[in-house]
Amino acid sequence: MAESKPNELMEKVVSLCKRRGFVYQSSEVYGGINGFWDYGPLGAELKRNVKELWWTSMTRMRDDVVGLEATIIMHPQIWRASGHVDTFTDPMCDCLLTRKRLRSDQIEPQSGTAYHYSGASDAGSGRAVSEPYSVLVQAGKPVESARKIAIQFYQARGLAAVTLEGERAEKVENSQRYNPDNGSLLTEPRPFNLMFKTHVGPVPDEDNVAYLRPETAQAIFAQFKNVLETSRQKVPFGIAQTGKAFRNEVTPRNFTFRSREFEQMELEFFIRPDEVVEVLTGSVATPTAPGHPGEPERNWGWQLWHQYWVEERIRFYEGIGLPRTSLEEYWQKPDELAHYARATVDLLFKFPFGTQELEGIAARSDFDLSQHERSSGKSMGVFDEELRTAWGKLDEATRERIGSSYFEHRRGYLVKAGVPAELAEKKAREDVEGLAKGQYIPHVIEPSAGVDRLILALLTHAYSEVTTTDDKGKSETRVILRFHPRVAPIKVGVFPLLKNKPELVAKAREVHALLRGQMMAFYDDGGAIGRRYARQDEAGTPFCVTIDFDTLGETPELKDTVTLRHRDDGRQERLPMGGLLEFLRERIH
RNA sequence: GCGAGAGUAGCUCAGCCUGGUAGAGCGUCACCUUGCCAAGGUGAAUGUCGAGGGUUCGAAUCCCUUCUCUCGCUCCA
Numbered sequence: 001m002a003e004s005k006p007n008e009l010m011e012k013v014v015s016l017c018k019r020r021g022f023v024y025q026s027s028e029v030y031g032g033i034n035g036f037w038d039y040g041p042l043g044a045e046l047k048r049n050v051k052e053l054w055w056t057s058m059t060r061m062r063d064d065v066v067g068l069e070a071t072i073i074m075h076p077q078i079w080r081a082s083g084h085v086d087t088f089t090d091p092m093c094d095c096l097l098t099r100k101r102l103r104s105d106q107i108e109p110q111s112g113t114a115y116h117y118s119g120a121s122d123a124g125s126g127r128a129v130s131e132p133y134s135v136l137v138q139a140g141k142p143v144e145s146a147r148k149i150a151i152q153f154y155q156a157r158g159l160a161a162v163t164l165e166g167e168r169a170e171k172v173e174n175s176q177r178y179n180p181d182n183g184s185l186l187t188e189p190r191p192f193n194l195m196f197k198t199h200v201g202p203v204p205d206e207d208n209v210a211y212l213r214p215e216t217a218q219a220i221f222a223q224f225k226n227v228l229e230t231s232r233q234k235v236p237f238g239i240a241q242t243g244k245a246f247r248n249e250v251t252p253r254n255f256t257f258r259s260r261e262f263e264q265m266e267l268e269f270f271i272r273p274d275e276v277v278e279v280l281t282g283s284v285a286t287p288t289a290p291g292h293p294g295e296p297e298r299n300w301g302w303q304l305w306h307q308y309w310v311e312e313r314i315r316f317y318e319g320i321g322l323p324r325t326s327l328e329e330y331w332q333k334p335d336e337l338a339h340y341a342r343a344t345v346d347l348l349f350k351f352p353f354g355t356q357e358l359e360g361i362a363a364r365s366d367f368d369l370s371q372h373e374r375s376s377g378k379s380m381g382v383f384d385e386e387l388r389t390a391w392g393k394l395d396e397a398t399r400e401r402i403g404s405s406y407f408e409h410r411r412g413y414l415v416k417a418g419v420p421a422e423l424a425e426k427k428a429r430e431d432v433e434g435l436a437k438g439q440y441i442p443h444v445i446e447p448s449a450g451v452d453r454l455i456l457a458l459l460t461h462a463y464s465e466v467t468t469t470d471d472k473g474k475s476e477t478r479v480i481l482r483f484h485p486r487v488a489p490i491k492v493g494v495f496p497l498l499k500n501k502p503e504l505v506a507k508a509r510e511v512h513a514l515l516r517g518q519m520m521a522f523y524d525d526g527g528a529i530g531r532r533y534a535r536q537d538e539a540g541t542p543f544c545v546t547i548d549f550d551t552l553g554e555t556p557e558l559k560d561t562v563t564l565r566h567r568d569d570g571r572q573e574r575l576p577m578g579g580l581l582e583f584l585r586e587r588i589h
Numbered sequence: 590g591c592g593a594g595a596g597u598a599g600c601u602c603a604g605c606c607u608g609g610u611a612g613a614g615c616g617u618c619a620c621c622u623u624g625c626c627a628a629g630g631u632g633a634a635u636g637u638c639g640a641g642g643g644u645u646c647g648a649a650u651c652c653c654u655u656c657u658c659u660c661g662c663u664c665c666a
Binding site (some may be wrong): 103250263450534538565 | 590591599600601616618621622623624625626627628629639640655656657658659660662663664665666
């Protein structure tokens with residue numbers, strides 16, 4: 001990474017992105033639209049490469065993961081079951097004094113005396129403010145403390161010497177309208193729905209409200225049974241999906257990092273609950289050392305699976321040019337975890353504007369499938385013949401122990417989900433009976449990555465500057481994007497050494513024709529050769545091929561060889577044309 | 590959404606204070622030149638000065654509104 005100040009580096013990257021056609025602001029000719037970005041020619045190739053590498057490594061290279069491509073608009077019930085309708089509709093309000101933003105439903109109810117003011121004036125300047133305001137003070141506190149806050153409020157609105165007007169006291173019980181920190185009145189609560197709403201059908205009304213998905217994952221849960229029944233997969237296995245998701249962010253920030261329309265790469269990897277693993281294998285293996293635990297084993301519990309996926313994902317990033325040192329693993333603290341999550345690891349990248357999340361790998365227990373089972377009324381469980389048989393062979397004490405552990409987990413989930421205690425107990429007991437018959441709801445490990453964030457990480461990580469000084473002492477700074485060849489938008493540039501020699505141009509065209517179709521190859525004969533190299537460096541092209549007079553046979557033993565030039569160090573080597581394709585393929589795959 | 594700063598050629602910026610109808614460097618394109626790292630020459634294109642409104646004989650310049658970007662408060666792909 002270049003050694004610039006954070007903002008400087010970010011500005012350079014943003015500027016380069018536009019100049020070279022990686023990223024443009026959406027709808028720019030109309031003044032742009034906040035939180036939306038388009039990918040230009042180079043960006044589109046880069047993004048495509050990243051998604052294909054993810055898809056290939058997740059599905060094609062594995063026996064135990066299959067793909068899904070679901071719609072963006074789904075049955076609205078999905079978002080009620082997932083919790084997005086509730087948690088994404090937060091009423092927010094602002095403190096009128098400090099402008100601090102608060103979740104109005106999370107404000108501790110306050111009681112005391114509210115002092116209302118109709119406005120204030122400044123005798124000195126003759127100015128007046130007629131905006132009403134109030135301050136809540138706890139019972140017993142003097143009125144002066146309210147006045148002090150109110151004076152600050154009116155001072156902030158331009159009065160120097162404040163004379164408060166229309167003071168009036170009122171008893172208040174359990175109000176959420178005041179800031180607990182300073183007693184200041186808050187703005188009216190406004191709902192902040194982070195889901196984009198639309199209507200299915202031509203006439204918008206309440207009955208046909210639908211949402212653009214705020215994550216791709218829920219479709220995987222909703223289609224879990226279909227995939228299970230049609231893919232010939234058995235737990236443990238995963239379902240992968242990439243696609244657009246939409247969140248009406250309060251504050252889109254940091255270039256493409258937080259966008260309102262963005263793309264995700266998500267895997268839901270379904271595993272057996274630990275109780276099932278124990279029944280089948282007699283014990284549950286747990287992590288013994290940090291690092292990659294190796295090939296999956298039958299006796300792995302959720303913790304090992306979780307660790308496995310964390311390490312798999314880090315390997316993926318390493319494979320596309322983000323070394324482990326550029327990443328940071330953050331294990332969420334118990335109080336930060338969502339209530340259904342058992343563990344979540346964030347993979348953070350050191351962006352110029354701060355260390356921020358690229359991907360979250362969550363162990364989500366059986367929460368999601370259970371929610372959809374309760375919400376849809378359709379079973380989300382799987383049946384495992386082997387489990388039923390193994391259960392039959394257990395002794396009574398073991399059945400009792402494993403059964404009660406399973407019972408506690410299921411009851412815990414149901415109670416948290418709002419099921420009345422008595423009913424939850426009854427249902428949890430039924431679940432234990434199901435377990436004995438070979439039925440259970442799979443747990444899930446969810447590695448969920450943001451594509452656009454990853455693109456931004458790759459761009460900022462690849463960005464570097466090289467300053468050279470020529471004979472005349474004139475120094476010049478060139479930009480090199482040091483992309484891993486796997487993600488580089490253009491894999492190879494093909495140039496005739498000179499443009500005004502038709503034989504060179506024809507030969508270069510021939511080489512270009514040989515390579516294109518196999519990989520993104522770019523032909524260029526404009527300007528001097530050094531300039532063309534520089535242009536490709538800036539686009540992040542790892543290799544350039546130059547056709548010269550030796551290629552044509554000027555030095556007989558060099559006939560049909562070309563110069564291959566490496567981006568990162570300018571090194572050149574001579575290669576036979578016939579071996580070119582293989583040489584490049586080895587390095588870009 | 591709120592507070593602070595900014596928006597002029599593809600990019601980086603000057604001009605704004607003190608109104609008189611837009612400039613530099615780089616880049617882009619064409620031609621010439623070219624013997625491996627942004628070489629040189631000649632020529633060309635490009636701005637409704639972010640958008641809208643107002644003041645004025647006249648606005649990039651002064652005033653208002655709006656949009657976008659950057660930074661702080663919330664967020665986690």
